[in-house]
Amino acid sequence: MFRTPGPVLITVIMCLTMVACLIDVFVFATLIKTFEAEWALTKAEQGWISGIYFAGYTATVPVLMAVTDRIDARRVHLSGSLIIALGALAFALFAEGFWTALIFRTLSGIGLAAVYMPGLRVLVDRYSGAQESRAIAFYTASWSLGVAGSFLVTGVIGEALGWQAAVLSGAAAAIVSFLMVALLLAPIVPQQPEQRTRLLDFRPVFRNRAAMAFIFGYAAHTYELLAYRAWLVAFLAFSVTQQPTPAVGWLAEPARIAAFTALAAMIASVIGNEMAIRLGRARWIAAIQVSSGGLACGLGFLAGESYALVAGLAILHSFLIQADSAPLTAGVYAAAEPGRQGQTLAMHNFIGWTGGFLGPVAVGLVLGHFGKESVVGWGFGYAAMGIVGALGAAVVLTLAGRRTDDA
Template identity: 50%
Template sequence: MVGVFAFPALLPDFVAAWGLSNTEAGWISGVVFAGYTVAVPILTTLTDRMDAKRVYLAGALFAALAALGFTLTAEGFWSALAWRALSGIGLAGTYMPGLKALVDRVSGPKQARWISYYTASFSLGTSGSFMITGAVAEAFGWPAAFGLAAAAAAAAFGLVAVALPGVKVVPPERKTNPFDFAPVLRNRAAMGYVLGYAVHVWELFGARSWMVAFLAWVLASQPGAGGLSPTSVATIGGLVAMATSILGADMAVRFDRRRVCAFAMVSSAAMAAVIGFCGGLPYGVVAALMLLYNALIQIDSAALTTGAVMAADPARRGATIAVHSLLGFGAGFVGPLAFGMVLDAAGGATTGLAWGLAFASLGAVVALGPLALRLK
């Protein structure tokens, strides 16, 4: 995952170097998840018919090639857009197929906890993406950062190829169309979590794609201000998010899962409504608030995915995960783009009002989540 958030980590640099508008920057940040959305229904559904390990290996190889292509040929909006879209296909072949590979290899009462750990590790990957990309780009330039992302994806290919044992997957009856998603859509219990996940990811990826740019604006507007760099804050935010995701998943096991998720959504929506308007506060205070916002966003992440997997028909678990990812990461594509559009429409990235309204738009979307969770 080193390359997944490499562009948002360096967004201010690319905006300046390539003369991008905020809307164009939003397109490049979000198109990863558009590529993911196109590919994930096919790749994840295939895991009901074959060992998910095979799909993962193909996805890791694709991710490596996409990062390498960006390194060698990206020089502006269109070339960056194309390579980032292809990197989304690589993510589609690794993230949820990796979850299916885990589910096929563990069972019993601790399965839900393993699913939660796996899902929370997405935040660890996010943190690493911001940290590694920022550090390498500062020292050697952005091509080196993306080249390292390619090498990391190739290393993931090797690790899974060697260390993960194969399993025999017994597919459903051959008369069943593996790409018939109607039974999944009729599963109200699973779809409640799926729709809740969609609004969660809209907020999550919208915030993660723009928080470095927001913090950079706050820092630049306060001459003499010091503290952690924006990419360092984003890195720590990913680690905080991982911890709260695991905590939220554990709370969902102990208490009512839907209530825990609804509480998290209402809390993060409230934070989104105000954080963008706090740019005039001291930089250290804004950075601390951003860490708190990261924590609140992530409380329900693993709990929502675990809920969808546990509510799925075992014979259609791969298809359920595919729909879960399709809607979730489709929203993840729109979130960063919509954020950039609101930012441009409200006056641009140099005004506190524009940042406030852009973050508030994320809160307005995630506030719809508790309604989706009422499906049972």
């Protein structure tokens, strides 16, 4: 019934499923001004709705990833696609304010937890070619392509047909992902660890110093990345209002710029992996985290400057944030003990995406404190992203040093 796909085809299949499952991920951020007006949401409430998606992800990913050491990750991935579709469908039909939005976005976040890293496990468990880190790089790069699709597809559909139709497009895309995996990939039996432990006994992972270096670095990366994604459209929209003529062309509208930033991030993920191979993972990751964090600390204070400058720097910021993503994930997978890849990736995501949950919330709280419609407020909000992101460099260099530089 099933044909075994080669290394290129399996990589393409899993990248496409990742893109499809991500159409739903930033629908709230894309249409944030619509929800703010329709539901009378405060900036803090907007931050909670943006962040709760990743809280749902974080709370469930340890179990969902650890179980892939026992069962085929394909089964987890299929379940995740259906959960994303269910969460999006429920949001489109029943969300009517802050509390219902929290519930349904949490459900969709749980679905992503069953798709993103389990999808990587589906890929590497079936990948038979050389240069596995490059396959991982393309898979992590597909995250950025999916984000671009989320901003672009839901933005266009939302403007034309309303926010409910935009959310439903995410549900439909998740069903496409389910069908691709169900019909194109055969089940397998995963490699078992030499010494079996309890499913949620993560002590061997915590003792793995090299893996923990990348895990903590990933937490700083994800904090900055998801705070940036959650607030980018709102930040650009504010910058537009500060211009002498507050009007921009179709391609320069905030949602479109957000899509361009995601495409830049996709390129950065692939380039970043190649640079890490040549320069060493730890050194490359540290340099990128200091650069992206430093840019963030200044970018918010430039909101009142030329919109072209602000948009250009936002694209550069996206490139820098994502340039360490593939090296971080490839590094932790390479450092994992055989048979414990699922447990190691579980902690990679649990700790990492705890940062992803906290980032949007923290920026929302800062904006609420300093003023949601002021350059100073956005300046300190972006600084709250950048400081934490830059701290990751110190952690990676301290724990990893030169021992993990070989890619």
